[in-house]
Amino acid sequence: MAVIAPGTAVPAFELRTEDxxxxxxxxxxxxxxxxxxxxxxxxxxxxxxxxxxxxxxGEIRARGVDIYGVSTDASEAQHAFREKLGVTIPQLSDFEPxxxxxxxxxxxxxxxxxxxxxxxxxxxxxxxxxxxxAENPGVLPGINVVFDLLxxxx
Amino acid sequence: MRDLTSAPVPPLGEDDHVRGAPDAPxxxxxxxxxxxRCAVTAERLQAVRLRxxxxxxxxxxxxxxxxxxxxxxEAAGRQExxxxxxxxxxxxxxxxxxxxxxxxxxxxxxxIERFDADRRDPATLARVERDIGQALRAGAATTPALVVGDExxxxxxxxxxxxxxxxxxxxxxxxxx
Numbered sequence: 001m002a003v004i005a006p007g008t009a010v011p012a013f014e015l016r017t018e019d020x021x022x023x024x025x026x027x028x029x030x031x032x033x034x035x036x037x038x039x040x041x042x043x044x045x046x047x048x049x050x051x052x053x054x055x056x057x058g059e060i061r062a063r064g065v066d067i068y069g070v071s072t073d074a075s076e077a078q079h080a081f082r083e084k085l086g087v088t089i090p091q092l093s094d095f096e097p098x099x100x101x102x103x104x105x106x107x108x109x110x111x112x113x114x115x116x117x118x119x120x121x122x123x124x125x126x127x128x129x130x131x132x133x134a135e136n137p138g139v140l141p142g143i144n145v146v147f148d149l150l151x152x153x154x
Numbered sequence: 155m156r157d158l159t160s161a162p163v164p165p166l167g168e169d170d171h172v173r174g175a176p177d178a179p180x181x182x183x184x185x186x187x188x189x190x191r192c193a194v195t196a197e198r199l200q201a202v203r204l205r206x207x208x209x210x211x212x213x214x215x216x217x218x219x220x221x222x223x224x225x226x227x228e229a230a231g232r233q234e235x236x237x238x239x240x241x242x243x244x245x246x247x248x249x250x251x252x253x254x255x256x257x258x259x260x261x262x263x264x265x266i267e268r269f270d271a272d273r274r275d276p277a278t279l280a281r282v283e284r285d286i287g288q289a290l291r292a293g294a295a296t297t298p299a300l301v302v303g304d305e306x307x308x309x310x311x312x313x314x315x316x317x318x319x320x321x322x323x324x325x326x327x328x329x330x331x
Contacts, residue, residue, distance in 0.1 A: 045296070048295055048296035048297070049295055049296075050215075051213050051215040051216050052213060052290070052294070052295050052296070054213070054214070054215040055213050055214060055215065055286065055290065056158060056290065059155060059156070059158065062155060063155065085215060086215045087215050140295040140296065140308060141293070141295065142290060142292070142293030142294055142295040143158060143290050143295070144158060144159060144160040144161075144290060144291050144292070144293050145160075145293070147157075147158040147159045147160075148159050148160050151159050
């Protein structure tokens with residue numbers, strides 16, 4: 001599955017916030033958004049990834065960019081995961097129908113039945129500015145990848 | 155705003171913390187004193203003949219004492235005790251609060267007033283944040299992260315891997331300096 005390409009208008013999708021409120025493509029309008037797809041809450045590697053990203057989340061927001069974590073975990077699990085990590089990056093759930101939004105972004109890992117490790121930068125116009133897909137879910141993108149993608153999409 | 159796009163890890167500088175045989179292969183370790191995997195790594199690095207450079211990768215979200223212990227080690231370094239402090243912190247990660255650090259200073263014969271002033275010096279914070287920035291730009295996404303030649307290795311290294319690096323068998327090894 002190829003990750004959504006730069007220049008593509010983001011199709012309609014629906015995720016859920018940690019409070020269970022729908023989060024759709026309409027919520028992307030007017031803001032630069034980074035969606036960080038990851039396999040599972042509470043897995044060791046994902047834990048590392050978000051604690052590293054948290055180190056510079058203030059610098060991401062200072063650039064006027066919103067950042068979210070996206071996985072197929074239920075909202076309650078994501079909320080507990082974020083609280084446990086002590087991070088502020090909001091989480092979006094692709095739980096039901098499982099992986100539907102991730103498939104739209106080309107960020108679903110069919111062999112594992114889970115979200116792949118991917119990053120998508122979407123501009124305020126709702127168009128993908130830059131995207132990244134890991135070779136496999138075990139490859140952990142550093143925060144430098146996020147900043148590289150933001151620079152590409154600027 | 156600082157640049158956090160990808161960049162290679164800078165070679166050794168004059169203020170880097172380096173130990174080991176000067177002619178041994180160099181490993182740059184980005185690590186955190188509160189991280190158990192980093193403690194294991196420190197022990198494994200001591201078991202092989204390598205030259206080790208320690209750089210800070212202290213994540214605020216990882217542990218409430220991550221940054222504090224990094225600053226404390228830097229302050230100890232100003233009294234020529236960085237590695238002694240480093241080894242003592244990793245030897246007892248259950249005792250990282252200020253009273254424990256002061257007791258450690260006493261044991262190492264450090265000037266505690268100077269230690270306290272130095273760890274609160276903005277230059278000390280800048281030094282630690284410089285290291286963290288290097289790790290982030292190199293793509294480090296876990297602690298520890300090791301740089302061997304031009305390659306970044308994430309997580310605690312296997313002893314066999316380190317033994318191969320020590321004997322320069324590890325593919326891709328190239329001395330930076």
